[in-house]
Amino acid sequence: MKIALIGNYSLLGAKSMFLYAELLRKTLVKSGHDVRLFQPKPFFNKIDFKIKLLKKWLGYIDNYIVFSLTLKKKVSKFDIVHICDQANSPLIFFLEPKNVILTCHDLIIQKLVNNSKLDKISLTGKIYQNLIIHFIRGFKTIICVSESTKKDLLKLIKFKKTKIKVIHNALNNKFSPTSSIERKNMLKKIGLNYKYLIHVGANIWYKNKINLIKIFYIFFKFKGKNEYKLVLAGEKNTEEINSLINKLNIKNSVINIINPNHNTLCALYSGAEALVFPSLEEGFGWPIIEAQSCGCPVFTSNKSSMREIGLKSVFYINPFNKYKAAKIINTKLNSTEKIIKKGFKNLSRFGEKNMITKYLDVYNEFKR
Numbered sequence: 001m002k003i004a005l006i007g008n009y010s011l012l013g014a015k016s017m018f019l020y021a022e023l024l025r026k027t028l029v030k031s032g033h034d035v036r037l038f039q040p041k042p043f044f045n046k047i048d049f050k051i052k053l054l055k056k057w058l059g060y061i062d063n064y065i066v067f068s069l070t071l072k073k074k075v076s077k078f079d080i081v082h083i084c085d086q087a088n089s090p091l092i093f094f095l096e097p098k099n100v101i102l103t104c105h106d107l108i109i110q111k112l113v114n115n116s117k118l119d120k121i122s123l124t125g126k127i128y129q130n131l132i133i134h135f136i137r138g139f140k141t142i143i144c145v146s147e148s149t150k151k152d153l154l155k156l157i158k159f160k161k162t163k164i165k166v167i168h169n170a171l172n173n174k175f176s177p178t179s180s181i182e183r184k185n186m187l188k189k190i191g192l193n194y195k196y197l198i199h200v201g202a203n204i205w206y207k208n209k210i211n212l213i214k215i216f217y218i219f220f221k222f223k224g225k226n227e228y229k230l231v232l233a234g235e236k237n238t239e240e241i242n243s244l245i246n247k248l249n250i251k252n253s254v255i256n257i258i259n260p261n262h263n264t265l266c267a268l269y270s271g272a273e274a275l276v277f278p279s280l281e282e283g284f285g286w287p288i289i290e291a292q293s294c295g296c297p298v299f300t301s302n303k304s305s306m307r308e309i310g311l312k313s314v315f316y317i318n319p320f321n322k323y324k325a326a327k328i329i330n331t332k333l334n335s336t337e338k339i340i341k342k343g344f345k346n347l348s349r350f351g352e353k354n355m356i357t358k359y360l361d362v363y364n365e366f367k368r
Helices: 017-030 052-073 086-094 108-112 125-137 148-157 180-189 209-223 238-248 262-271 286-293 306-310 322-332 337-350 353-368
Strands: 003-005 034-038 080-083 099-104 143-144 164-166 193-201 228-235 252-258 275-278 296-299 315-317
Touching: 003 164, 017 034, 017 143, 017 353, 034 143, 034 315, 052 086, 052 238, 052 315, 080 086, 080 353, 086 099, 086 125, 099 353, 108 125, 108 148, 148 164, 180 262, 193 209, 193 262, 193 286, 209 228, 209 238, 209 275, 209 337, 275 286, 286 306, 286 337, 296 306, 306 315, 315 322, 337 353
Parallel strands: 003 034, 003 080, 080 099, 099 143, 143 164, 193 228, 193 275, 228 252, 275 296, 296 315
Antiparallel strands: none
C-alpha cells in the first residue's frame, strides 16, 4: 500500500506530533508498505523578524498556503493520505477527501474556544481554532488516540460514531530500565545524587506545573529538607515557575533539565522514585508508559485519558487537591513494588504491532 503521511511544520513546535508521525512512518515501513512523510518547510519564516507574533503567522502561511500549493500533486498517486495532527485539518481543503484520514490527538484547546469564562486564547487564536473544528467536519474517517479524545470530539462535532476509530499510541521510542552503573554515571554528570521525583512535559497550562510544584512543596515538608529533589525535564522553566520556586524557598530542591536526550531520559526515569504527572487534560499521556517501561512508578491525575492509559497500574491523585495529592505520594512511595509490576504488564496494550495492525485495518476498510 502507498501511504502519504502529512506531518507538522517544524517551527510551530509540538514535539510529540513529530514523534507520532515518525512512529507511524517507521512501523508502516517495517510492515512492508511504501510510505512517504511530507512536512512543510520554512519559506517566509526564514526571514529574520524579531516580532514573535509576526513570525508565528508567517509560519501559518508556510504551513497552510505555501505547502498546500504543491501538496495535492505530491500525494495524488498514494492510496491513503493520512494527516497526522488535527491542527492540520484545514489541508483537506486542498486535497481529495475520498482517501484522506485524520488523527485527532486532543481537543483541549478547541474545547476552550467558545468558553467566555476563559481568556487563555486570543481573538486570532479563536478564529484559528474554529477553522480547525470546521475542517475536521470534512473527514470521512477520524482516528482518535484515546476514548477520552473521541468523547471530546463527539461533544464538539456531530459525527457518526462508526466513523471514529480509537487506536492507542505505541511507545515512540525504545524505553527500558537503564543499568545501575550506567544510570549512576549519567545522573552523576547532571548532579543528581539524591532521591528525586520527576515530571516530564512542556510548560503549557494543562500540564499543571504550578500545582505540581505546590504538591512537591507539601511533600517536601512531609519528608524534611534535602531528602528529595524534583526534576522538571523538558522545556526551560518559565518566569512564573521560577518565581514560585523562589517564593517557596525550594530553589535548591528543583532541578530543570532542558530537553534531555533519549538515553538521559531513560536514566532519569530509571533513577526516579516516581513520575508525578498531574495534568488537568491529556489526549494520551506518553510519559505514563515511558516511565513504566523504565520501572518507574507513576502518580497521575484521576482525570481525562490518564485513567484510560493507566488503568490499575498507577497511583491516582486529584490534581486540584494539593495536600491530599502530596499525602498520597508520601504514603504510597513506601510500597511501589506491586505497582511497578503492574506497570510492566500494562505495557502489553501499547505495542507497535498492535497499533499498526489497527491502523492497517482502518486503511483497508477506507480503501473499499
